[in-house]
Amino acid sequence: MNPKDKILRKVWHGRIPVCFRLSPEDLPADEPAPPPFFALIPRMTYFPLVIEKAVRQFHSYRASLSGADMSLFMDEARASPRTGQRGQTGAGGETDTNKACASETCSSDDHAVWLEFDTRPLKWHYPVGLLFDLFGSASSLPWEIYIHFENYPSDILLAPPVNRASVKANFMSTIKEADMLKHRGSVVSEMQPRDHLQLWMGLLNGTFEQFWTVNRRFMQPFVQTNPSANPPTRPTLEDQEAENEPGDSPASETVNITSEDSPNLLMATGTRVFRYCPFRLYFSPLSLEKNIQGSERVLLAEEALDPSEGDKNSGTYLPENLPPYVQCLISPFNESGLPITFSDVLESLFASPALSRFGQLHRQ
The missing domain is CATH 1.10.246.190 (Autophagy protein Apg5, helix rich domain)
Structure with a gap:
C-alpha cells in the first residue's frame, strides 16, 4: 500500500468517543434525566448524520413524560445492553446509525435539534473532527455534549431543518x-x-x-x-x-x-499550481481560556480584537465571535521561487503586530 494511502486511511478511521445527554432545559421541572447515549463518532463525518438514534431515544423519553409510565421506560433503557454501543462502526466501516436510517430524512428530522458543549452551540455544518479540535480535549473523554430540542439559536447556527x-x-x-x-x-x-x-x-x-x-x-x-x-x-x-x-x-x-x-x-x-491560496487558521478558544487571565483578556480584546480598518479590509484579523481565526491570501512561493511550508505561513502570520502577542499566549 502507498504510504500516503496509509496516512489517509488512518486519518479517515479516526474516532471520537462522545457522551450525549439530554439538556436539562428540555426536561420538565423535577424530572430525572434519561440515561446518556454513548457513541464512537468518526472525525470525518457531521453530527446530523450520526445522532439520529440518540435523538430518537431522547425524543421518546420526553414523549413518555407526557403520558406513558416513565419508570417502565427508565428500567427498559437501563436494562438495554446496547445503549452504550450505538453509533459505533462495524467491520465494514459503516455505522449502525447509517444502517438504521438509509433514507435522506428520518423521524428526528422534524425537530430543530441542536448540540451544545460548554454553553457553546456546535455548528452542525462543521466536521466532527474540527469541532472537537476547537472545543474538545483529549484529556477529557468521552466528549460530553448536550442535545437540545427547543430554543434553536438561529443567530449562531445555520437555520433548520437540521437533517441529512x-x-x-x-x-x-x-x-x-x-x-x-x-x-x-x-x-x-x-x-x-x-x-x-x-x-x-x-x-x-x-x-x-x-x-x-x-x-x-x-x-x-x-x-x-x-x-x-x-x-x-x-x-x-x-x-x-x-x-x-x-x-x-x-x-x-x-x-x-x-x-x-x-x-x-x-x-x-517550475510550473505554478496556485497563484494564491485562501488560508484560514482557527484557534481553540479553550487554549485562550487557559492562558489568558481576566485583565489580559480585556487588553487582548482592545488590541487584537478591535483591528484597524486596514486590518479588516485585509482579512487578517481576529473576529469578536468565537472561535477566533486568521484569514488571508498567501502565495505558495517564497522570494526565491521555492514552495513554502505551513511553518513559513504561520511564522509570517504571527510576525504581524496584531497577532504577535496572541501567538505567544498560544505557545505557552
Missing part, C-alpha cells in the same frame, strides 16, 4: 467552492451524477474506498503553463484591470490535471 438533506446540500456546496478555487471548477463539471452520489454515500457510510475513489480527483493540482517562477506577493488593482482588458490573450492556458505530488511537480517543472 441539509448536510448533503452544504457538503456538495463546499466541494464545488473548493474545486472552483483550486481547479476553476473543472473537476466538478466533469463529474457524473453517479460520482456525486458515490462521494456522498462514501461519507455517509464511512467507506474509505468509496469516498476516496472520487475525492482523489480533488487532491490533484491544477497546472498552468508559462507561469513566472516567482509570482507577486499580492495582486494589485493594475494586475486585475490588465487581466480583464478585452483583446488580451491569457497569460497561461489550462492543461490536464496531472500527478497529485505537487511539491515534486513544482520543483521538476
